[in-house]
Amino acid sequence: QVQLVQSGAEVKKPGASVKVSCKASGYSFTSYGISWVRQAPGQGLEWMGWISAYNGNTNYAQKLQGRVTMTTDTSTTTAYLELGSLRSDDTAVYYCARTYSGYDYWGQGTLVTVSS
Amino acid sequence: EIVMTQSPATLSVSPGERATLSCRASQSVSSNLAWYQQKPGQAPRLLIYGASTRATGIPARFSGSGSGTEFTLTISSLQSEDFAVYYCQQYKNWPSTFGQGTKLEIK
Numbered sequence: 001q002v003q004l005v006q007s008g009a010e011v012k013k014p015g016a017s018v019k020v021s022c023k024a025s026g027y028s029f030t031s032y033g034i035s036w037v038r039q040a041p042g043q044g045l046e047w048m049g050w051i052s053a054y055n056g057n058t059n060y061a062q063k064l065q066g067r068v069t070m071t072t073d074t075s076t077t078t079a080y081l082e083l084g085s086l087r088s089d090d091t092a093v094y095y096c097a098r099t100y101s102g103y104d105y106w107g108q109g110t111l112v113t114v115s116s
Numbered sequence: 117e118i119v120m121t122q123s124p125a126t127l128s129v130s131p132g133e134r135a136t137l138s139c140r141a142s143q144s145v146s147s148n149l150a151w152y153q154q155k156p157g158q159a160p161r162l163l164i165y166g167a168s169t170r171a172t173g174i175p176a177r178f179s180g181s182g183s184g185t186e187f188t189l190t191i192s193s194l195q196s197e198d199f200a201v202y203y204c205q206q207y208k209n210w211p212s213t214f215g216q217g218t219k220l221e222i223k
Contacts, residue, residue, distance in 0.1 A: 035212070037160075045152075045160065045203055045214040059210050095159055102150035102165030102207065104172070109159055 002026040004096055004107035011113045017084040020110045022096035029077040030054045033099040036070060036081045038092040039109075046092075050099060051079065086114045118142050118206050122215035128223040131194050137218045139187040139204035148208035151180055151189045154217075155200045163202075164189065194220075 007021040022034065036048040049060035051070040058070050069082040079096055094110045097103035119142040129135045139149070147167040152160035162171040164180035167187060177192040191198055199222050204215040 037214075044217045045154075045205075047205075047212045047214065050210075050212075061211050097160075101148075101169075102162050102171070102205070103152075103160070104162045104165075106159035106161075 002098065002105045004098065004105055006094075006096060006107040006110045009111040009113070011115065012086050013116055014087055014114055016086050016114075017082060018086060018112050019080055019082045020094050020096075020112070022079040022081070022107050024053075024077045024079065024098070027098070029072075030074055034070075034072065034079040035097045035099045035103055037095045037097060037103070039095070040089070040092040043092075048081070048094075053079065083112075086112075088114050090114050117211050118145060118209055118213050120204055120206055120213050120215035122202075122204055122218045124218060125216070126219045126221060128221050129194055130223045131196060133194055133223075135191040135194055135198075135220055137189040137191075137202055137220070139182075139189070139215050141185045141187075141206055144184045145206040145208040147183050148206055149180075149182070149187050150205045150207065151178075152203045152205065153198075153200045154203065160203065191220075196222075 003025045005023045030053045033052050035050045051058045053072045067084050071080045091114045096107040098105040121140045123138045149167040151164040154160045168180045179190045181188050201217045201219050203217050
Protein backbone atom coordinates (compact mmCIF):
# COMPACT_ATOMS: atom_id res chain seq x y z
CA GLN A 1 0.00 0.00 0.00
CA VAL A 2 1.09 3.55 -0.68
CA GLN A 3 2.66 5.22 2.34
CA LEU A 4 4.43 8.49 2.98
CA VAL A 5 6.17 8.54 6.35
CA GLN A 6 7.63 11.80 7.58
CA SER A 7 10.34 12.54 10.09
CA GLY A 8 9.58 13.61 13.63
CA ALA A 9 8.81 16.92 15.24
CA GLU A 10 11.46 19.63 15.37
CA VAL A 11 12.07 22.65 17.57
CA LYS A 12 14.31 25.32 16.08
CA LYS A 13 15.51 28.78 17.01
CA PRO A 14 14.84 31.78 14.79
CA GLY A 15 17.36 32.01 11.99
CA ALA A 16 18.09 28.27 11.98
CA SER A 17 17.25 25.75 9.24
CA VAL A 18 15.14 22.61 9.32
CA LYS A 19 15.14 19.58 7.04
CA VAL A 20 12.06 17.34 6.93
CA SER A 21 12.06 13.95 5.23
CA CYS A 22 9.24 12.04 3.55
CA LYS A 23 9.87 8.33 2.91
CA ALA A 24 7.66 6.94 0.14
CA SER A 25 6.77 3.28 -0.36
CA GLY A 26 4.25 1.13 -2.18
CA TYR A 27 4.46 2.79 -5.60
CA SER A 28 6.87 3.73 -8.38
CA PHE A 29 8.55 6.75 -6.77
CA THR A 30 9.70 8.40 -9.98
CA SER A 31 6.25 8.24 -11.59
CA TYR A 32 4.81 10.98 -9.37
CA GLY A 33 5.74 14.36 -8.02
CA ILE A 34 5.82 15.31 -4.37
CA SER A 35 4.24 18.50 -3.10
CA TRP A 36 4.80 20.16 0.26
CA VAL A 37 1.98 21.90 2.08
CA ARG A 38 2.05 23.54 5.50
CA GLN A 39 -0.59 24.47 8.02
CA ALA A 40 -0.01 27.01 10.75
CA PRO A 41 -1.88 26.42 14.03
CA GLY A 42 -5.62 26.91 13.51
CA GLN A 43 -5.10 28.05 9.92
CA GLY A 44 -5.71 26.73 6.42
CA LEU A 45 -3.48 24.92 3.95
CA GLU A 46 -0.58 26.72 2.29
CA TRP A 47 1.13 25.33 -0.80
CA MET A 48 4.91 25.49 -0.53
CA GLY A 49 6.09 23.87 -3.71
CA TRP A 50 6.48 20.76 -5.83
CA ILE A 51 9.29 18.54 -6.99
CA SER A 52 9.34 15.98 -9.77
CA ALA A 53 10.72 12.72 -8.43
CA TYR A 54 11.56 11.81 -12.03
CA ASN A 55 14.00 14.60 -12.89
CA GLY A 56 14.19 16.86 -9.82
CA ASN A 57 12.46 19.84 -11.42
CA THR A 58 11.00 22.15 -8.82
CA ASN A 59 8.46 24.93 -8.47
CA TYR A 60 8.39 26.96 -5.26
CA ALA A 61 5.96 29.43 -3.75
CA GLN A 62 7.27 32.90 -4.49
CA LYS A 63 7.09 33.98 -0.84
CA LEU A 64 9.52 31.19 0.10
CA GLN A 65 11.99 31.67 -2.76
CA GLY A 66 15.52 31.81 -1.46
CA ARG A 67 14.67 30.04 1.79
CA VAL A 68 13.26 26.72 0.55
CA THR A 69 14.91 23.75 -1.13
CA MET A 70 13.17 20.55 -2.16
CA THR A 71 15.14 17.48 -3.16
CA THR A 72 14.62 13.78 -3.70
CA ASP A 73 16.80 10.71 -3.32
CA THR A 74 15.56 8.05 -5.71
CA SER A 75 17.84 5.39 -4.19
CA THR A 76 15.96 5.63 -0.90
CA THR A 77 12.63 6.91 -2.34
CA THR A 78 12.75 9.85 0.01
CA ALA A 79 11.80 13.47 -0.53
CA TYR A 80 13.26 16.28 1.53
CA LEU A 81 12.14 19.80 2.40
CA GLU A 82 14.69 22.24 3.76
CA LEU A 83 13.61 25.65 5.01
CA GLY A 84 16.15 28.20 6.17
CA SER A 85 16.20 31.53 8.02
CA LEU A 86 13.32 30.30 10.15
CA ARG A 87 10.94 32.80 11.71
CA SER A 88 8.20 32.38 14.28
CA ASP A 89 5.56 32.43 11.56
CA ASP A 90 7.11 29.31 10.04
CA THR A 91 5.72 27.37 13.00
CA ALA A 92 3.38 24.87 11.36
CA VAL A 93 2.67 21.27 10.52
CA TYR A 94 4.45 20.40 7.29
CA TYR A 95 2.96 17.76 4.98
CA CYS A 96 4.30 15.96 1.94
CA ALA A 97 1.80 14.64 -0.57
CA ARG A 98 1.99 12.46 -3.66
CA THR A 99 0.97 14.57 -6.61
CA TYR A 100 -0.77 13.72 -9.82
CA SER A 101 -4.28 15.08 -10.28
CA GLY A 102 -4.79 16.32 -6.80
CA TYR A 103 -2.82 15.05 -3.84
CA ASP A 104 -3.97 11.49 -3.25
CA TYR A 105 -1.66 10.33 -0.47
CA TRP A 106 -0.32 12.44 2.36
CA GLY A 107 2.30 12.02 5.01
CA GLN A 108 1.26 12.18 8.64
CA GLY A 109 2.70 15.67 9.07
CA THR A 110 5.74 17.05 10.87
CA LEU A 111 5.35 19.78 13.47
CA VAL A 112 8.07 22.40 13.22
CA THR A 113 8.14 24.87 16.09
CA VAL A 114 10.25 28.00 15.81
CA SER A 115 10.89 29.56 19.19
CA SER A 116 13.69 31.33 20.99
CA GLU B 117 -1.88 33.84 -8.53
CA ILE B 118 -5.37 32.36 -8.64
CA VAL B 119 -7.41 33.14 -5.54
CA MET B 120 -9.84 30.45 -4.37
CA THR B 121 -12.81 31.63 -2.30
CA GLN B 122 -14.98 29.17 -0.41
CA SER B 123 -18.44 29.81 0.98
CA PRO B 124 -19.83 29.69 3.51
CA ALA B 125 -17.07 29.78 6.11
CA THR B 126 -19.20 27.62 8.41
CA LEU B 127 -22.16 25.44 7.45
CA SER B 128 -24.49 23.94 10.06
CA VAL B 129 -26.43 20.90 8.84
CA SER B 130 -28.29 18.07 10.55
CA PRO B 131 -27.23 14.44 10.03
CA GLY B 132 -29.08 12.89 7.11
CA GLU B 133 -29.52 16.20 5.34
CA ARG B 134 -27.74 17.47 2.22
CA ALA B 135 -24.76 19.82 2.39
CA THR B 136 -23.67 22.06 -0.48
CA LEU B 137 -20.26 23.75 -0.35
CA SER B 138 -19.09 26.32 -2.88
CA CYS B 139 -15.71 27.28 -4.27
CA ARG B 140 -14.99 30.13 -6.67
CA ALA B 141 -11.78 30.77 -8.60
CA SER B 142 -10.59 34.27 -9.50
CA GLN B 143 -9.93 33.03 -13.05
CA SER B 144 -10.74 29.90 -14.96
CA VAL B 145 -9.09 26.70 -13.74
CA SER B 146 -10.97 24.54 -16.24
CA SER B 147 -11.58 21.25 -14.38
CA ASN B 148 -8.29 21.29 -12.48
CA LEU B 149 -9.99 21.41 -9.11
CA ALA B 150 -9.76 19.10 -6.10
CA TRP B 151 -11.67 18.84 -2.84
CA TYR B 152 -10.21 17.64 0.48
CA GLN B 153 -11.64 16.74 3.86
CA GLN B 154 -9.63 17.39 7.00
CA LYS B 155 -10.44 16.27 10.52
CA PRO B 156 -8.66 17.63 13.62
CA GLY B 157 -5.16 16.27 14.02
CA GLN B 158 -5.23 14.48 10.67
CA ALA B 159 -3.78 15.09 7.23
CA PRO B 160 -6.18 16.18 4.48
CA ARG B 161 -7.90 13.43 2.52
CA LEU B 162 -8.54 13.70 -1.21
CA LEU B 163 -12.24 13.43 -2.02
CA ILE B 164 -12.62 14.73 -5.57
CA TYR B 165 -10.20 15.54 -8.39
CA GLY B 166 -10.82 16.81 -11.90
CA ALA B 167 -13.76 18.73 -10.39
CA SER B 168 -16.05 15.70 -10.42
CA THR B 169 -14.12 12.40 -10.14
CA ARG B 170 -14.29 10.69 -6.79
CA ALA B 171 -10.95 9.50 -5.43
CA THR B 172 -10.41 5.84 -4.60
CA GLY B 173 -12.57 4.65 -1.72
CA ILE B 174 -14.67 7.81 -1.44
CA PRO B 175 -18.37 7.08 -0.82
CA ALA B 176 -20.89 7.90 -3.54
CA ARG B 177 -22.64 10.44 -1.27
CA PHE B 178 -19.78 12.84 -2.13
CA SER B 179 -20.09 14.50 -5.53
CA GLY B 180 -18.37 17.39 -7.23
CA SER B 181 -19.53 19.60 -10.06
CA GLY B 182 -18.59 22.73 -11.96
CA SER B 183 -15.89 23.98 -14.29
CA GLY B 184 -14.19 27.26 -15.07
CA THR B 185 -14.63 29.42 -11.99
CA GLU B 186 -17.59 27.95 -10.07
CA PHE B 187 -17.50 24.62 -8.26
CA THR B 188 -19.68 22.74 -5.82
CA LEU B 189 -19.13 19.85 -3.43
CA THR B 190 -22.34 18.10 -2.43
CA ILE B 191 -22.71 15.56 0.35
CA SER B 192 -26.07 13.95 -0.24
CA SER B 193 -26.90 12.56 3.21
CA LEU B 194 -24.58 13.63 6.00
CA GLN B 195 -23.09 10.97 8.23
CA SER B 196 -21.53 11.72 11.60
CA GLU B 197 -18.04 11.16 10.19
CA ASP B 198 -18.54 13.86 7.53
CA PHE B 199 -18.38 16.77 9.97
CA ALA B 200 -14.99 18.28 9.24
CA VAL B 201 -13.28 21.11 7.35
CA TYR B 202 -13.34 21.01 3.55
CA TYR B 203 -10.86 22.69 1.23
CA CYS B 204 -10.86 23.23 -2.50
CA GLN B 205 -7.61 23.49 -4.46
CA GLN B 206 -6.77 24.53 -7.99
CA TYR B 207 -3.86 22.86 -9.71
CA LYS B 208 -4.16 24.42 -13.16
CA ASN B 209 -1.52 27.09 -12.61
CA TRP B 210 1.53 27.56 -10.43
CA PRO B 211 1.33 28.31 -7.62
CA SER B 212 -1.35 25.83 -6.70
CA THR B 213 -3.74 27.50 -4.28
CA PHE B 214 -6.24 26.40 -1.67
CA GLY B 215 -9.44 27.97 -0.50
CA GLN B 216 -9.64 29.10 3.10
CA GLY B 217 -11.90 26.17 4.02
CA THR B 218 -15.51 25.53 4.99
CA LYS B 219 -16.20 24.07 8.41
CA LEU B 220 -19.13 21.67 8.29
CA GLU B 221 -20.64 21.40 11.75
CA ILE B 222 -23.54 19.52 13.29
CA LYS B 223 -26.76 21.50 13.60
